[in-house]
Structure formats: structure tokens, C-alpha cells
Amino acid sequence: xxxxxxxxxxxxxxxxxxxxxxxxxxxxxxxxxxxxxxxxxxxxxxxxxxxxxxxxxxxxxxxxxxxxxxxxxxxxxxxxxxxxxxxxxxxxxxxxxxxxxxxxxxxxxxxxxxxxxxxxxxxxxxxxxxxxxxxxxxxxxxxxxxxxxxxxxxxxxxxxxxxxxxxxxxxxxxxxxxxxxxxxxxxxxxxxxxxxxxxxxxxxxxxxxxxxxxxxxxxxxxxxxxxxxxxxxxxxxxxxxxxxxxxxxxxxxxxxxxxxxxxxxxxx
Amino acid sequence: xxxxxxxxxxxxxxxxxxxxxxxxxxxxxxxxxxxxxxxxxxxxxxxxxxxxxxxxxxxxxxxxxxxxxxxxxxxxxxxxxxxxxxxxxxxxxxxxxxxxxxxxxxxxxxxxxxxxxxxxxxxxxxxxxxxxxxxxxxxxxxxxxxxxxxxxxxxxxxxxxxxxxxxxxxxxxxxxxxxxxxxxxxxxxxxxxxxxxxxxxxxxxxxxxxxxxxxxxxxxxxxxxxxxxxxxxxxxxxxxxxxxxxxxxxxxxxxxxxxxxxxxxxxxxxxxxxxxxxxxxxxxxxxxxxxxxxxxxxxxxxxxxxxxxxxxxxxxxxxxxxxxxxxxxxxxxxxxxxxxxxxxxxxxxxxxxxxxxxxxxxxxxxxxxxxxxxxxxxxxxxxxxxxxxxxxxxxxxxxxxxxxxxxxxxxxxxxxxxxxxxxxxxxxxxxxxxxxxxxxxxxxxxxxxxxxxxxxxxxxxxxxxxxxxxxxxxxxxxxxxxxxxxxxxxxxxxxxxxxxxxxxxxxxxxxxxxxxxxxxxxxxxxxxxxxxxxxxxxxxxxxxxxxxxxxxxx
Ligand code: HEM
Ligand code: SF4
Ligand code: SF4
Numbered sequence: 001x002x003x004x005x006x007x008x009x010x011x012x013x014x015x016x017x018x019x020x021x022x023x024x025x026x027x028x029x030x031x032x033x034x035x036x037x038x039x040x041x042x043x044x045x046x047x048x049x050x051x052x053x054x055x056x057x058x059x060x061x062x063x064x065x066x067x068x069x070x071x072x073x074x075x076x077x078x079x080x081x082x083x084x085x086x087x088x089x090x091x092x093x094x095x096x097x098x099x100x101x102x103x104x105x106x107x108x109x110x111x112x113x114x115x116x117x118x119x120x121x122x123x124x125x126x127x128x129x130x131x132x133x134x135x136x137x138x139x140x141x142x143x144x145x146x147x148x149x150x151x152x153x154x155x156x157x158x159x160x161x162x163x164x165x166x167x168x169x170x171x172x173x174x175x176x177x178x179x180x181x182x183x184x185x186x187x188x189x190x191x192x193x194x195x196x197x198x199x200x201x202x203x204x205x206x207x208x209x210x211x212x213x214x215x216x217x218x219x220x221x222x223x224x225x226x227x228x229x230x231x232x233x234x235x236x237x238x239x240x241x242x243x244x245x246x247x248x249x250x251x252x253x254x255x256x257x258x259x260x261x262x263x264x265x266x267x268x
Numbered sequence: 269x270x271x272x273x274x275x276x277x278x279x280x281x282x283x284x285x286x287x288x289x290x291x292x293x294x295x296x297x298x299x300x301x302x303x304x305x306x307x308x309x310x311x312x313x314x315x316x317x318x319x320x321x322x323x324x325x326x327x328x329x330x331x332x333x334x335x336x337x338x339x340x341x342x343x344x345x346x347x348x349x350x351x352x353x354x355x356x357x358x359x360x361x362x363x364x365x366x367x368x369x370x371x372x373x374x375x376x377x378x379x380x381x382x383x384x385x386x387x388x389x390x391x392x393x394x395x396x397x398x399x400x401x402x403x404x405x406x407x408x409x410x411x412x413x414x415x416x417x418x419x420x421x422x423x424x425x426x427x428x429x430x431x432x433x434x435x436x437x438x439x440x441x442x443x444x445x446x447x448x449x450x451x452x453x454x455x456x457x458x459x460x461x462x463x464x465x466x467x468x469x470x471x472x473x474x475x476x477x478x479x480x481x482x483x484x485x486x487x488x489x490x491x492x493x494x495x496x497x498x499x500x501x502x503x504x505x506x507x508x509x510x511x512x513x514x515x516x517x518x519x520x521x522x523x524x525x526x527x528x529x530x531x532x533x534x535x536x537x538x539x540x541x542x543x544x545x546x547x548x549x550x551x552x553x554x555x556x557x558x559x560x561x562x563x564x565x566x567x568x569x570x571x572x573x574x575x576x577x578x579x580x581x582x583x584x585x586x587x588x589x590x591x592x593x594x595x596x597x598x599x600x601x602x603x604x605x606x607x608x609x610x611x612x613x614x615x616x617x618x619x620x621x622x623x624x625x626x627x628x629x630x631x632x633x634x635x636x637x638x639x640x641x642x643x644x645x646x647x648x649x650x651x652x653x654x655x656x657x658x659x660x661x662x663x664x665x666x667x668x669x670x671x672x673x674x675x676x677x678x679x680x681x682x683x684x685x686x687x688x689x690x691x692x693x694x695x696x697x698x699x700x701x702x703x704x705x706x707x708x709x710x711x712x713x714x715x716x717x718x719x720x721x722x723x724x725x726x727x728x729x730x731x732x733x734x735x736x737x738x739x740x741x742x743x744x745x746x747x748x749x750x751x752x753x754x755x756x757x758x759x760x761x762x763x764x765x766x767x768x769x770x771x772x773x774x775x776x777x778x779x780x781x782x783x784x785x786x787x788x789x790x791x792x793x794x795x796x797x798x799x800x801x802x803x804x805x806x807x808x809x810x811x812x813x814x815x816x817x818x819x820x821x822x
Binding site: 056063065121238 | 388645677678681683692705800802808
């Protein structure tokens with residue numbers, strides 16, 4: 001991996017150096033050097049977008065996706081550099097150019113953000129100690145909910161007391177209903193943990209031994225659900241960032257081509 | 269278990285025989301068999317009461333008739349029984365081998381470029397569609413239901429013309445090597461005329477070898493003369509010897525079998541799988557009397573640690589045990605501690621050859637460098653270092669040669685690997701991103717292409733087989749009858765049965781019973797894809813690897 005990043009950086013530096021050098025020569029000859037930086041940028045954006053095509057053509061021997069990612073990331077960095085060179089500023093003038101820049105930056109920063117979010121989420125997901133497939137989460141949660149309801153019913157029946165049931169309806173039912181604490185989990189806050197702890201503390205003093213037995217079973221399920229919730233949040237974000245990155249990159253491609261067309265047809 | 273009082277002159281039937289090989293075997297059949305020369309020569313009184321010779325014949329054998337031209341065993345099959353010819357004669361196809369199509373194998377081919385790309389639009393919409401016309405007896409010779417899975421070759425003269433063959437006659441035993449050694453059948457055998465064979469399953473064969481001197485001598489001698497000599501010629505310790513010396517070594521080797529050949533069935537039921545339940549082959553602290561060479565199966569090498577045992581490594585076919593201690597005893601004759609430094613236990617099933625120490629002193633030690641001391645080596649390693657290895661042995665993942673391991677610290681759970689697999693396999697992935705985990709590793713439910721492919725035992729059509737190149741375990745969809753034997757045998761739950769549909773997505777059903785037509789499916793290592801395993805290539809995060817645990821943990 002490290003070797004491939006080194007190779008990709010080397011290639012990027014060579015491309016950047018060559019482009020800058022030729023642009024310099026062009027300027028000496030009073031030619032429009034933006035043509036070169038512009039077309040290189042376009043080529044690069046097409047290459048970055050081709051990552052999606054590589055994913056679709058997984059059955060062809062088109063190099064490993066991990067190699068693609070290395071060149072994609074480094075290519076993305078080269079892209080922003082060329083973008084600055086091409087526009088000769090960080091924020092160009094003109095309405096059309098501003099729209100193009102917004103999309104460009106969104107794609108770029110979503111890429112950078114997503115890259116690091118994914119890497120860090122992978123480790124956080126491992127930390128939970130469980131593995132659930134994203135699509136299976138709703139089914140897992142409803143199973144947990146059913147089991148928790150069964151425990152409450154049985155507790156009420158065998159202990160003839162509705163303390164646990166009332167408590168459940170007032171608090172835990174909300175918790176078991178669907179994934180909770182999405183944002184706190186995302187931000188790395190322990191709200192779910194605190195909530196569960198308080199929830200437990202607020203009722204245990206009213207329970208007798210038999211009820212405590214049932215209640216502990218509920219808490220065990222709640223702890224499991226907390227881990228599944230974490231999976232939900234982290235996997236959800238792992239997927240959703242691409243929903244920004246991918247469509248915007250398609251938009252970027254379209255606008256870029258349009259931009260080239262306008263320049264070629266009208267400006268010259 | 270059947271249990272009736274002794275008064276009625278019956279006894280508790282040993283568990284092993286609760287499901288006889290053939291429930292139609294009658295007492296009269298057994299009587300008839302006892303009169304046959306090869307069986308009459310067996311001293312029945314040497315057998316313990318619970319495993320009587322009659323009991324073995326009754327429960328571990330069956331009489332099978334083969335028509336002229338019918339295949340008895342196929343080259344490459346994993347059989348678990350041997351055959352004794354009762355009547356008639358058979359032909360062994362020596363070389364060249366019969367073509368794969370006759371044996372029910374799939375042709376090894378890679379897709380062309382266009383064919384590969386076309387999976388884009390042929391795979392995605394409806395999973396597991398097939399053209400129903402490709403099945404049926406006409407094309408492959410294999411029929412649709414289990415009762416008629418046998419293959420009869422019509423044109424025997426043509427086969428005799430193109431292949432060199434040998435004849436075996438009444439009284440000959442064959443197939444014992446594959447049955448006892450868990451190796452593929454080395455040749456195809458077909459009936460030269462209408463014949464009758466006694467098929468002996470491995471359990472019975474093992475008892476016959478254990479309790480009858482004559483059968484033991486016959487089985488061992490045949491092994492010694494064929495496979496053992498070839499084996500000794502290959503291993504580095506002995507391959508410098510000349511033919512005479514090799515023969516001398518071979519003559520003195522002893523053969524031993526530990527654990528159960530059926531390990532996969534008991535393994536599936538066991539909850540707690542540790543070395544405590546494994547049969548001991550050699551114990552730490554005992555004095556070695558010979559070198560143990562593993563011929564088949566796996567063994568765990570462990571060293572005492574606290575109140576338990578720490579797994580140091582595992583041995584597979586071709587590895588040996590005790591070399592350090594024996595060598596040490598030869599070099600330092602007055603060393604006070606010459607005992608074994610590690611314990612060897614059978615993981616599942618293991619077949620070992622014991623080479624007496626005197627032979628080593630004569631032929632091996634003068635030619636080798638000092639061997640590694642495994643016990644000492646383990647001291648340098650941390651306990652957590654061993655945990656992964658220990659776990660892999662406990663879970664029997666060591667059997668795999670292409671085990672799918674994911675590094676969960678790198679895996680972003682994107683399922684690109686699963687999608688890529690589906691794209692290359694009729695729209696249905698051949699593995700699940702789900703499985704056993706330890707630390708940050710996940711072993712996914714994907715076929716591991718095992719060294720000991722227990723799934724192959726008992727496939728009635730030979731549809732599940734090892735590819736000739738590379739040893740990938742593959743299911744031939746054309747000859748698979750969906751009986752589920754392989755899926756039930758796989759100890760790792762890596763084979764799934766799927767219902768197939770026609771091009772419109774209508775599930776295909778049997779025309780008589782109206783039950784769905786099923787096919788066994790599993791990872792085939794993308795053997796027909798031009799790029800190789802799609803899963804590995806699809807992972808953008810290098811989280812997914814296919815590994816052999818020995819290399820992985822070292
Ligand atoms: C600026 C132009 C860029 C374009 C046009 C672009 C386009 C794309 C496309 C088309 C995909 C494939 C999405 C899919 O099919 O799943 C992708 C994925 C990705 N891009 Fe970019 N990208 C750009 C920049 C970047 C940058 C600067 C980074 C920064 C690190 C980046 C990181 C990624 C990552 C991590 C993935 C997903 C890999 C995966 O998990 O499979 N991209 N991008
Ligand atoms: S090697 Fe191919 S068939 Fe096997 S799991 Fe990977 S993608 Fe699927
Ligand atoms: S493709 Fe790689 S990162 Fe994605 S789920 Fe599979 S192993 Fe994990």
C-alpha cells in the first residue's frame with residue numbers, strides 16, 4: 001500500500017511538473033497556457049470518475065480496486081492543484097465558474113472526508129465486537145424488540161407487578177423502536193451509554209429480586225441494541241458520503257464538459 | 269439406540285452401527301460372504317465381541333452389482349470405501365485418463381472478453397437462471413435423480429483402443445488407498461463384464477486391518493510398495509537414498525491412524541473444540557522412538573502452559589514431528605533431557621508413518637543440519653501471538669488453502685466484494701460477509717478449497733471435484749443433482765443449495781414430484797473468470813485476502 005502511494009505521488013509530481021514546465025514555455029510563446037492545464041484537468045476528472053466504471057466491471061482484469069483507490073486519492077489531490085493552476089485563483093469569478101467551483105470543492109472535500117471517515121469507522125466498527133450486515137439491521141432490531149416485549153409480558157405475568165412494564169412503556173419502548181442516538185454516536189459521544197445507565201438506575205430500586213432478573217435480561221438486550229445502533233450509524237455514514245461524492249462527481253463531469261464546449265466554441 | 273434385555277438374546281447395538289451401510293443386507297448375505305475365500309481366511313475370533321467380523325460384514329459392507337461398462341470409481345473422486353471383487357472382472361484405466369466429460373467433471377475454461385463483459389447484463393436481473401436444456405442424461409451421461417446416478421460407458425472397445433488398461437479379477441481388493449488415506453482415487457475403474465462387488469466402507473476396512481493380521485499385511489504391503497516409496501522419494505530427508513535404501517526404510521516403517529475419518533460430522537456437533545478432546549499421538553515428556561511423518565490430515569503441536577496447552581503450530585501432509593529430539597539424542601548421547609518437548613494431537617483425522625530411530629541414525633542424521641526446537645521457539649513468542657494460530661486450529665480453518673480472511677480494521681463494510689462475486693456468478697454471491705471472528709479478523713463463509721475436502725465424500729455423481737490444475741474445489745452445475753450431500757458434509761457451512769430458474773425467472777421444479785430443482789453452489793475461486801478471484805480484486809481497501817493459515821500466522 002505504502003509503495004503504491006509513493007508510486008502514485010511520484011507520477012502526480014511528474015505530471016504536475018511537466019504541465020507547469022510546458023505552460024511556462026507556452027506563456028513565453030504567448031500561447032494560452034490554460035488550454036493545457038484545462039485539458040489535463042479534464043482528463044484527470046474523467047480518470048477519477050472511471051473508478052465507478054472499474055467497480056461495475058469487476059469481472060475484468062482491470063487492476064485491483066485498491067490500486068485504483070490509491071491513484072484515485074492521489075489523482076484527486078493533483079486535481080485540486082491543477083484546478084488552482086488552471087483558474088489562477090482559489091475562488092474564480094463569474095457565475096458559471098462559481099457554480100463549477102462549488103461542485104468541484106464539494107466533490108473534493110467529500111472525497112477527502114469520506115476517505116478518513118471510512119478508515120476511522122472501520123476501526124470503530126471492529127471495536128463493537130459484533131458484526132452485522134447493514135441490510136440485516138432492521139430485522140435484527142425487530143427481533144430484539146420482540147424479545148424484549150416478550151420478556152416484559154412474562155415479567156408482568158409471573159410477578160403480577162407492572163413496574164417493569166410501566167417503565168418499559170415510558171422509556172425502553174422508545175429506545176427499542178428504531179435506531180437511536182445517531183448523531184451522538186457519529187460525534188463520538190457516549191449518550192447512549194449514559195441514557196441506558198440512568199434508565200437502569202431510575203428503576204432498579206423499585207424492583208424485587210424476581211423483577212430484577214427480568215429487567216437484567218432487558219438491559220442485556222438494550223446493550224446489544226446499542227452495539228447494533230453503532231453499526232447502523234457508522235455503516236450508514238460509510239454509505240451516505242458516497243451519495244454526495246458520486247452524484248456530484250457525475251455532475252462535475254457534465255459541467256466540466258459543458259465548460260470545455262463553451263470555451264472551444266465561443267471564446268476562440 | 270436400540271436397547272433390549274439380554275434375556276431375549278440380544279445386546280445393545282454399538283452406536284457405530286446404528287446406521288448400517290446398507291440396511292438391506294441380510295443374514296444370508298453375510299453367511300454367503302463368510303464362505304468367500306478372502307473372508308473365510310479371516311480369524312473371526314480375533315475380533316472383539318462388540319466389533320465382530322459378522323457385524324462388520326452386516327453393517328459396514330454392501331453387495332453392489334455393476335453392469336458391463338459401468339463406472340465403479342472415477343479418477344479424482346474422494347471415496348470412502350474399498351471394493352472386493354466377488355464375481356466378474358474389472359478394468360482399471362491407466363493412461364491416459366478418461367476425459368473429464370465422461371467422469372461428470374466440468375470443462376476447465378476461461379470466459380472470453382465479451383463473455384466476461386456480458387455478465388453485466390446477463391447476471392444482474394434474475395439470479396440463478398439456467399437453460400433447462402443443458403441438463404439431462406443425453407448430454408453428460410448423468411441422470412437427474414439419485415437412484416440413477418451411475419454412468420455406463422457404451423463403447424468399451426473404443427476405450428480399450430485409446431487408453432491403456434489393466435484387468436483385475438475375482439478376489440482382488442482395490443480402492444483401499446483412497447478410502448484409508450483420504451486421497452483422491454488414482455484411477456478410473458469400470459466393469460469389464462457384469463460383476464458383483466463387495467463395497468466396504470472405511471470404518472469396516474479400518475477394523476479389518478486392525479484385527480486381522482492377513483488383511484493388515486495385505487493393505488500395508490500394498491501401501492508400502494506404491495505410495496510410501498513414492499513419498500519417501502519426495503521428502504527431503506530421504507530423497508538422497510538409492511532405491512535399495514529406500515526399500516529398506518519403507519520395509520521398516522509403521523503406519524498409524526488417529527482420530528476419526530468422519531471428523532467433520534462430530535466437529536459440527538461439538539461446541540467446545542479444544543485440544544483436550546483430541547487423540548494424543550505423542551506426549552510431551554515421553555521418549556520418542558521414531559520420527560512421525562504426517563501422511564494425511566492435520567495434527568496440533570502444543571506445549572504445556574499453565575494448566576492448559578499452548579498451540580505452537582500444526583502439521584499437515586508432508587510435515588514431521590520429533591526430529592529435534594531424536595537428533596538431539598543422537599548428537600548428545602548423555603544429555604539428561606531427551607524427552608519430547610511438545611505434544612502432538614490429532615486434529616480431526618490424521619494418518620502418520622513412524623520411521624524407527626535406528627533408520628534415522630543410519631540414513632538421515634549424518635546428512636542434515638540441527639532441526640528446529642519447536643518447544644524452545646514457542647517460548648520466545650507472546651501468548652497473543654499464538655492465539656490466532658490456536659483459534660485457527662480449534663476452528664479447523666487450517667484445512668483451508670484459500671480461506672477468505674478479512675481485516676476488520678480495514679474493511680469499510682461496503683460489500684463491494686459481495687457485489688463483485690454476484691456479478692461473476694449468475695447474480696448470486698457465492699459467499700457471505702459473515703462468519704467467525706477473532707481480534708480484528710473475520711473468516712467469511714466462503715469455500716476454503718480445503719486440503720481435506722470432506723464435502724467431496726459421497727457425491728453420487730462426481731459433480732463436486734478438484735480442478736486438475738491448482739486444486740480448486742468446483743461443482744459441475746451440469747451433473748449436480750442437488751442432493752445436498754456436499755452441503756451437509758462441509759463443516760464450515762460454505763455450500764448453499766439454491767433453486768434455479770428458467771430465463772424468465774420461473775423457479776424450475778421436478779416434473780414428477782413438483783419439488784424445486786436445486787443446485788449446490790459455492791465459491792469456485794472465479795475459476796472461469798479471466799481476472800481470478802473477483803472478491804479480492806474488488807476490495808478497494810485491501811481488507812480481503814485468500815490465505816493459507818500456516819503462512820498467514822507465521
Ligand atoms: C475531484 C474529483 C473526483 C472525482 C470526479 C471523483 C469520483 C469518484 C467516483 C466516480 C467514485 C466511485 C464511487 C462508486 O462507484 O462507488 C469515487 C469514489 C471514491 N473517491 Fe472520489 N472523486 C474525486 C476526488 C476524490 C478525492 C480528492 C478523494 C480523496 C481522498 C476521493 C476519494 C474517494 C474514495 C475514498 C472513494 C470510494 C472508494 C470506495 O470506498 O470504494 N475522491 N470518486
Ligand atoms: S473467489 Fe470468486 S466465487 Fe469465490 S468468493 Fe471471491 S468472488 Fe466469489
Ligand atoms: S470490499 Fe473490502 S472493504 Fe468492502 S466489504 Fe468487502 S472486504 Fe470489506
